[in-house]
Amino acid sequence: MKHKFISSKMKKGNYLINDRVLSKHVPETKWYYDSTFNNMLERHSVLYIKPDKGSSGNGIIRVKKLNTSESLISFKATNQKYNNTQVVTEVKKRMRGGKRYIVQQGVSLATNRNKPFDFRYVLQKPSKKWVLTWKSAKVAPRSSSIVTNVAQGARDANVEKTLNGADQAINVPAVLKKLTSVSYKIANKLGSRFPFRIIGLDLGVDKEGKVWFIEANSKPSFSGLRKVDPVQYRRYLNAKRQIEADR
Ligand SMILES: Nc1ncnc2c1ncn2[C@@H]1O[C@H](COP(=O)(O)OP(=O)(O)O)[C@@H](O)[C@H]1O
Ligand SMILES: [Mg+2]
The missing domain is CATH 3.30.470.20 (ATP-grasp fold, B domain)
Incomplete structure (x- = not known):
């Protein structure tokens, strides 16, 4: 074979x-949609968003819940705090168009x-x-x-x-x-x-x-x-x- x-x-x-x-x-893994992301963010303190066909650690976004109202988004060498109402928009700004992403429970x-x-x-x-x-x-x-x-x-x-x-x-x-x-x-x-x-x-x-x-x-x-x-x-x-x- x-x-x-x-x-x-x-x-x-x-x-x-x-x-x-x-x-x-x-770890729990879903296709990225705003709905799956929001649902998983309610249940896990850390989420990884990754290009489905990525490699070498490229394009990976990490979202960490800080408290009930704020989350930290880490991408490349940046770490920025956002209000939870802004998180989806901010995550999407870091996603490359034309690529499919998965959202995964953070370990x-x-x-x-x-x-x-x-x-x-x-x-x-x-x-x-x-x-x-x-x-x-x-x-x-x-x-x-x-x-x-x-x-x-x-x-x-x-x-x-x-x-x-x-x-x-x-x-x-x-x-x-x-x-x-x-x-x-x-x-x-x-x-x-x-x-x-x-x-x-x-x-x-x-x-x-x-x-x-x-x-x-x-x-x-x-x-x-x-x-x-x-x-x-x-x-x-x-x-x-x-x-x-x-x-
Ligand atoms: N769910 C996760 N929890 C914790 N760390 C993760 C998770 N997913 C990825 N990572 C970290 O990011 C690295 C790259 O992710 P990976 O899924 O292996 O994609 P790539 O194809 O880019 O290597 C992993 O080796 C690990 O260090
Ligand atoms: Mg890898």
Whole structure:
């Protein structure tokens, strides 16, 4: 089977909620409409608005409820406070015309030296089974960062070290196990629906230690990763060669 790239976040994420176990790890996600946004803002303290076909952390807007009347909108390097009656208009000013957006429940990511981080787990399917070939943490450059993409200045780091150095009391062995089991479950689920042979998952761990799915990439970037961890990189390359030989 030939690998196919699918860019829509909604298409991939939405399929996971069909799984009883995985649905608990997927933040609530809807197509952006003023109505879905307003409805979700009533129920969640933080919302992420993202281009459905975006990448590298581009175009992402974060809305954080400050109190019953005000919200903070973060976009690129700006943070501005608005009255809740203005929020929809202000969010829309930051959206690019012609692009479809999703609105997603925000995950309160765990931090390391005050910087939020998430994880990249890469699974490949060289033959019959999915294999976890790469895992790394992505630590945001600033405590105020709203994204942890390396393209936006985040640093690639070791998963265990990053969790051990978290500012929150996290049960590291339990979280590591969960990250691995959730990543395999996601790969199996998405692999049963889409012709994927590589999946790069963005997984978050919140301040309580709960594991969350953020997005699945079917064309994960590997630029620079060879230097970060040559052993894992070799494992990735070997699987990649097997996949390329088999099509
Ligand atoms: N629901 C969310 N809660 C918390 N952080 C998020 C959420 N969605 C995205 N982020 C942050 O933004 C980054 C980029 O979002 P992502 O969905 O991976 O889009 P992209 O395709 O641009 O990488 C994530 O790695 C994470 O740091
Ligand atoms: Mg991403």
